[in-house]
Amino acid sequence: MISIQREDVDISRLVQEAKHPGAGAILVFDGIVRNDDITEMELEAYEGVALRELEHIAMEASAQHGLLSVDIVHRIGRLRVGENILVIVVSAAHRKEAYDGSRFILEAIKEKVPIWKKELRTGGDRWVAGESKNH
Amino acid sequence: MISIQREDVDISRLVQEAKHPGAGAILVFDGIVRNDDITEMELEAYEGVALRELEHIAMEASAQHGLLSVDIVHRIGRLRVGENILVIVVSAAHRKEAYDGSRFILEAIKEKVPIWKKELRTGGDRWVAGESKNH
Amino acid sequence: MSVRIRFFARFRELADPEIVTEVREGTSITALIYAVTENNQAARDAIFDQEGGFRRYVILMQNGARIETTRAGETMVADGDEIAIFPPVAGG
């Protein structure tokens, strides 16, 4: 499941579905809204392009790290502190592939996928600085 | 929660409880019984010592990698293919700490904690070779 | 011919989420964006520097494919194109 959505994610269900034959390790990354003195976070995506990028990243990670399954759910809209922003679930035969594959996906998302975050604060809103490399 | 137990683990509950103030990243490692032509897996622990080691590893990981929370549940007894063996849930402010801390815990468990696995096969049972360094 | 320009994040707040406009054959991406920010000094200042070049952090896409800002002046738009302009991404 590769998705950009407003709704929350059912992590248990994704973990259950990642239990492919041959899988020995499942890794879940859950990025949540951190309490940096913010009231809420607002996320925006260039949806069509972002979804296509996520699908491309999932395929690349599977090929490079031998993943058996990849799920990526990136949420958009307004999220409160502690809410899930990004959930990545990967399964692999062994732990190294799972850790490396998961990290590869996360770094690629931060660098390439057109999604932006704005922190809503009582003192004024602030766009989160991107980590993308501008070649 | 640091535990060696026969019962299964509620991963969603652990993820929910890991949402500490200041946490931005939660990482879940779920080691499951891999379908290597086995019927079941049987796990055995030197319980008192293993629990003490897990607690020590959790403290060390928190100190070294700035983790905000650590949960480790290692199961023992007979487990079928696809069942959870080991669940590690860590939370941290940032992703790097979460990945590094989680991996540190997993490697330390494999090296130090007195737990053993036996694969039950139709062709005959087999103890899984350890990864511990015997100094 | 008709093209759609989409602004995201900080640029969207300064301009519009999207503008559909008619352009002449032979219009470059740079010329297009310069034209649609004609009456919007805040957006133009966020996107262009004082020499009229794209600011370093600006990212451009033409129908979902990245276009280097240094090439945008020689890259022509075609009928039905979707041009996107946004600051560095910050998902995850």
Place this chain on the structure above:
Amino acid sequence: MSVRIRFFARFRELADPEIVTEVREGTSITALIYAVTENNQAARDAIFDQEGGFRRYVILMQNGARIETTRAGETMVADGDEIAIFPPVAGG
């Protein structure tokens, strides 16, 4: 005095999960384990090599603390001790 010896994994299958035995003052860990495997050739062969030294993969603990097998001959057991003997761990 009384000590408890606990065997795990493959050693448990060859011997017993645990043996409680009486020993004399001044008994080393090596001597203790050698003695309790007296009538169990399979366990003794799994634990000791032909020269009577511990096999390379054997791990020993005295009351939960690791004891190097090279030191086990000079480490004496005390009343109430729990001595554990096991192959390399394989959890996770």
